Structure formats: structure tokens, C-alpha cells
Amino acid sequence: MRITVTVDGIEYADDVEPRQLLVHYLRDKLGKVGTVVGCDTSNCGSCTVHLDGHSVKSCSVLAVQAHGSEVTTIEGLARDGKLHPVQQAFHDNHALQCGFCTPGMIMQSIDLLADNPDPDEAAVRHGLEGNLCRCTGYQNIVKAVRDAAHQMRPGAGPEVERVDEPHVSRTKSQISGGER
Amino acid sequence: MIPAAFDYVAPTTVDSAVRALAEAGDEAKVIAGGQSLLPVLRMRLAAPTKLIDLGRIPEMRGVRDGGDHLVIGAMTTHYDVQRDPLVAEHAELIKLATDTVADPQVRHRGTFGGSLAHADPAGDLLAPALALDARFIVSGMDGRRTVSAADFFVDFFTTALHQAEILVEVHVPKHTGWTAHYEKFQRVAQAWSIVGVAATVRAEAGKIAEARIALTNMASVPIRATAVEDALIGKQATAENIKSAAEHAAEGTSPTTDGNADPAYRQHLARVLTSRALTAAAGV
Numbered sequence: 258m259r260i261t262v263t264v265d266g267i268e269y270a271d272d273v274e275p276r277q278l279l280v281h282y283l284r285d286k287l288g289k290v291g292t293v294v295g296c297d298t299s300n301c302g303s304c305t306v307h308l309d310g311h312s313v314k315s316c317s318v319l320a321v322q323a324h325g326s327e328v329t330t331i332e333g334l335a336r337d338g339k340l341h342p343v344q345q346a347f348h349d350n351h352a353l354q355c356g357f358c359t360p361g362m363i364m365q366s367i368d369l370l371a372d373n374p375d376p377d378e379a380a381v382r383h384g385l386e387g388n389l390c391r392c393t394g395y396q397n398i399v400k401a402v403r404d405a406a407h408q409m410r411p412g413a414g415p416e417v418e419r420v421d422e423p424h425v426s427r428t429k430s431q432i433s434g435g436e437r
Numbered sequence: 438m439i440p441a442a443f444d445y446v447a448p449t450t451v452d453s454a455v456r457a458l459a460e461a462g463d464e465a466k467v468i469a470g471g472q473s474l475l476p477v478l479r480m481r482l483a484a485p486t487k488l489i490d491l492g493r494i495p496e497m498r499g500v501r502d503g504g505d506h507l508v509i510g511a512m513t514t515h516y517d518v519q520r521d522p523l524v525a526e527h528a529e530l531i532k533l534a535t536d537t538v539a540d541p542q543v544r545h546r547g548t549f550g551g552s553l554a555h556a557d558p559a560g561d562l563l564a565p566a567l568a569l570d571a572r573f574i575v576s577g578m579d580g581r582r583t584v585s586a587a588d589f590f591v592d593f594f595t596t597a598l599h600q601a602e603i604l605v606e607v608h609v610p611k612h613t614g615w616t617a618h619y620e621k622f623q624r625v626a627q628a629w630s631i632v633g634v635a636a637t638v639r640a641e642a643g644k645i646a647e648a649r650i651a652l653t654n655m656a657s658v659p660i661r662a663t664a665v666e667d668a669l670i671g672k673q674a675t676a677e678n679i680k681s682a683a684e685h686a687a688e689g690t691s692p693t694t695d696g697n698a699d700p701a702y703r704q705h706l707a708r709v710l711t712s713r714a715l716t717a718a719a720g721v
Contacts, residue, residue, distance in 0.1 A: 275445030276443055277439075281439070297438050299476050302540070312541060312545060314546075317471060318546065321490075365542065369541070386540045387540025387541055387627055
């Protein structure tokens with residue numbers, strides 16, 4: 258099936274099998290390996306990306322369901338070599354140990370801050386309930402999210418992710434350097 | 438984990454979705470938000486040959502005022518239900534139960550109607566729909582019919598939907614001015630309910646004038662705690678009256694045994710959680 262989807266500001270058109278999961282499309286077809294597969298059963302949240310501005314677990318969305326949509330992955334957050342404020346806050350607060358859950362944690366944190374720009378500790382923990390850290394490094398993750406909230410006042414969210422320049426359509430080979 | 442191969446169509450109207458389902462036969466499956474179905478397909482607990490995606494049918498989304506009831510489109514996401522002002526005003530119980538469903542990512546994709554049609558006895562929206570006497574509008578090749586909440590849930594993961602029928606919308610009678618609470622007991626955040634209690638009451642001059650209570654995961658289908666309701670009506674909303682009424686919560690239940698709990702434990706939970714739910718709902 259032919260799908261057209263904008264990922265991190267670039268429009269792609271690809272033939273995919275209906276059964277292909279969005280996370281596999283992102284990783285295997287587009288090379289967006291920053292988005293990781295953790296539990297594969299919709300529990301851990303490691304594969305969280307934004308689909309039309311809202312966080313989703315990309316292991317529980319079919320690539321064909323993303324047809325016509327805009328996807329933002331962890332790889333689409335930095336601008337001109339500058340980390341997104343939530344990425345920077347995770348760095349500053351040492352909010353990672355092994356780092357596997359980090360892409361999902363950051364994507365969900367941005368979503369959380371879009372809904373609630375100044376969450377208290379309980380709101381952060383509740384907002385991240387769909388993301389698991391097997392290192393149990395939650396203290397610094399919560400700290401980082403609250404730090405990011407302060408850095409980003411009055412708010413973060415989908416508008417932070419907007420790519421201002423018009424979308425440039427490129428072919429897959431130009432992006433990834435050939436068939437994967 | 439990768440699902441078995443299937444064909445996929447995404448119709449844009451209810452009628453074309455029903456036609457596609459009728460033509461595809463028994464091996465087809467409807468996908469709404471996919472938050473229950475996709476894990477099932479990935480684990481290959483099911484392998485339908487065709488998926489009919491309802492995600493591109495605008496008429497199935499959104500909440501509107503139907504006069505004495507709300508009309509909730511089956512494809513309205515949990516996220517949208519949580520934030521809908523009509524739901525908050527006229528069916529607070531549904532809003533509060535929806536707040537507890539899974540996690541934010543799942544609530545962005547998962548849908549009100551998909552949850553109900555999936556009919557998992559541990560699903561949190563079945564009991565509120567039953568408590569509020571929701572009516573299920575179902576569309577098939579012969580047109581539309583209405584099924585009451587009491588008749589819609591038939592057994593574990595089984596509803597009154599026929600093979601070529603789709604749940605299009607749910608009519609929820611307005612319960613304006615009622616107060617509500619959904620009390621859920623789960624092992625960890627985002628886990629399924631071991632037991633849940635949906636309670637909503639209407640108070641008049643300190644007395645419980647009306648009460649509607651339904652239980653999650655206390656049988657193969659959601660059930661009304663009618664003995665508790667009967668014991669409450671006309672009583673003062675006091676902690677003592679609530680506690681004594683809640684003692685009836687396990688009557689008529691037939692909970693299952695699983696890795697989390699046995700029936701006796703679930704019945705104990707039903708009584709305790711009913712008391713908590715009513716205490717919160719009545720503001721005692």
C-alpha cells in the first residue's frame with residue numbers, strides 16, 4: 258500500500274505492507290533508529306513518537322494508519338545543532354542511566370508539557386505512567402521535566418516542534434543514501 | 438513481533454464500512470483505535486485476513502447534544518472524551534472512568550466505542566455505560582438498531598454485535614447535577630482493573646435520591662450493584678449508611694480467578710471499593 262507521511266519535517270512516499278507497524282517503518286525504512294522498540298506489547302512507551310501533535314506508542318499504530326499524517330520522532334527535536342529544551346533538561350539533570358527509555362520519556366514529556374506547562378511532581382509522574390524506566394531512574398526524570406517546564410515557560414508542545422520552512426519533499430534515496 | 442499478513446481498507450463512511458465488513462465475511466476484523474487489537478495481532482492471538490479501519494470516518498467522531506442524552510461517536514478518542522465539556526457536565530462518570538484508562542499515549546489513540554465493542558470485562562468504560570443506561574446504536578446491512586447496555590454485553594469479549602455490524606455511536610442519558618466517582622484497584626499504574634466500581638448519585642437535601650452503581654470485572658460482563666442502590670435510596674448520605682449499603686456489593690457477582698486475584702478477594706474488593714466510590718461520589 259502506498260502511504261505518504263511527513264516525518265520530522267520531511268515528506269516520504271513509500272509502499273508498505275498493511276501489517277507493518279509504524280515503529281518498524283520509522284526504523285527499518287527511514288532509518289530513524291532513535292525511536293526504539295522496548296517491550297513490543299504497548300507497555301513500556303520506549304517507542305513513543307508524536308502523531309499529528311499527540312504522543313502515541315508507535316508499536317501500536319500501523320504505518321498505513323499514519324498515511325497523510327505528520328510524525329515527529331526524537332530525531333526531529335533538535336534545531337541547528339541545539340537540543341530541544343526537554344532534551345537539554347534530561348542532559349543537565351542526568352535523567353538517564355542506560356538511556357533506552359529516554360527517547361520515549363522525552364517525547365511523552367513534551368506531550369505532557371503541552372497539556373500542562375507547569376506540572377507538579379505528581380502530575381509529572383502521572384503523565385509519564387505509560388513510560389517505564391527499567392533502571393528505575395525516575396527521580397531525575399521527574400526533576401528534568403520540571404526543569405524543562407521552567408526553562409520553556411510559558412509552554413512547550415507541538416508548536417515548539419513546528420518546522421518553519423516549507424516542507425521539502427525528497428526521495429528516500431536522498432535521505433537515507435539508498436535502499437535499506 | 439509482527440502480525441500475520443492481512444488486507445487493509447479504510448472506508449470513509451459508515452455505510453461503506455458495513456458493506457466492506459459484510460463482503461469480507463468472518464475472517465475480517467474492525468479496527469478502531471487499535472490499542473487492544475494491535476497487541477493481540479502482534480502476539481498472533483488472532484490473525485484476521487482483512488482489517489477494516491474506522492479511523493477515517495469523520496461522522497463517527499465527536500460528542501454532540503441529543504436533547505435528553507449525549508451522542509458519543511464510537512470513534513471519539515479517550516483523550517477527546519476526557520476534555521469534552523458536554524461529557525463533563527452531563528455524564529461525569531464517563532469522564533472520570535476515562536481518565537483512568539491505560540496511559541496518555543493509549544488515550545490519544547484508543548476510542549470510546551472501540552473499548553465498549555472489545556468488551557474486555559476488565560475494561561473501565563463498560564460499567565459506566567451500564568450504570569448510565571447507555572444505548573448502543575449499531576449499523577448493519579439492514580440499517581440501524583438500538584441495543585441497551587444491559588443487552589449489549591453478552592460474555593467475555595462478546596457483544597450483541599452481529600458479524601457485519603458496527604457500533605456507530607452511544608447515546609448516554611443526561612445525568613446533569615449527579616456527582617460521580619470511578620474507583621479502580623490495579624496492581625501498578627496503567628494495569629487492567631482487578632476490580633472497578635462506577636458510582637454516580639443524585640442527592641436531595643442531604644439524602645440520596647437516586648444511585649447508579651456498576652462493577653468492572655466482577656463477572657464476564659459488567660453488572661449493576663442493584664442491592665447497593667436499593668439500600669441507599671432515601672438514606673442520608675453518611676459514611677455509616679454508605680458502608681452498610683456497600684456490604685451488598687458482591688451480591689449476584691461471579692468473578693473469575695486469574696493471576697491477580699481469586700473470587701473471594703474480588704468480592705472483598707467490590708465491597709471496599711464500592712464504599713470508597715460512594716463516599717467520593719456523595720462527597721461524604
